[in-house]
Amino acid sequence: MDKHFDTLADFLGTHFIYTYDNGWEYEWYAKNDHTVDYRIHGGMVAGRWVTDQAAHITMLTPGIYKIAWTEPTGTDVALDFVPNEHKLNGTIFFPKWVQEHPEITVCYQNEHLDEMIAAREKYATYPKLVVPEFATITYIGDAGQNNEAVINEAPYAGMPDDIRAGKFFTADYQRPK
Numbered sequence: 645m646d647k648h649f650d651t652l653a654d655f656l657g658t659h660f661i662y663t664y665d666n667g668w669e670y671e672w673y674a675k676n677d678h679t680v681d682y683r684i685h686g687g688m689v690a691g692r693w694v695t696d697q698a699a700h701i702t703m704l705t706p707g708i709y710k711i712a713w714t715e716p717t718g719t720d721v722a723l724d725f726v727p728n729e730h731k732l733n734g735t736i737f738f739p740k741w742v743q744e745h746p747e748i749t750v751c752y753q754n755e756h757l758d759e760m761i762a763a764r765e766k767y768a769t770y771p772k773l774v775v776p777e778f779a780t781i782t783y784i785g786d787a788g789q790n791n792e793a794v795i796n797e798a799p800y801a802g803m804p805d806d807i808r809a810g811k812f813f814t815a816d817y818q819r820p821k
């Protein structure tokens with residue numbers, strides 16, 4: 645948690661856990677300069693997890709980072725990280741169908757892409773649910789870029805606590821065998 649961020653290289657390969665002011669807890673990994681992975685531990689779609697989501701990742705000014713992407717569900721996300729202050733601001737733009745049927749999206753999305761595409765065709769997109777929130781970062785880990793061990797299993801109750809307690813990853817940021 646004492647890492648200092650100045651450059652884009654400082655940010656890429658970093659693994660975060662944070663809690664939005666509305667209580668939603670997210671885990672998110674800047675896998676490389678165009679890819680993110682994440683797990684959702686609390687909130688409307690707790691239990692959802694995603695790897696290899698394409699994203700736009702830029703540094704706005706030293707130590708401040710903007711990330712934006714659009715998902716197969718039609719959900720759009722914009723995150724502004726201020727990691728030196730352990731803060732970020734996130735806005736999630738949920739299609740109406742995700743608000744009405746969040747359970748459809750609670751899965752390892754990579755194995756259910758056809759279902760996401762079918763649902764976004766079948767159900768309503770509008771009006772979108774816009775969720776703009778600040779969040780407090782509760783964990784920062786130096787996982788290195790393209791580390792497939794960071795987000796590679798479903799979330800469970802207590803996983804963020806295990807990660808914060810140093811019980812989840814080995815010293816070289818792998819999962820114990």
Ligand SMILES: C=Cc1ccc(O)cc1
Pocket residue numbers: 670672682719721723734736
């Ligand atoms: C919908 C995905 C998502 C991932 C991370 C985050 O902070 C907000 C939304």
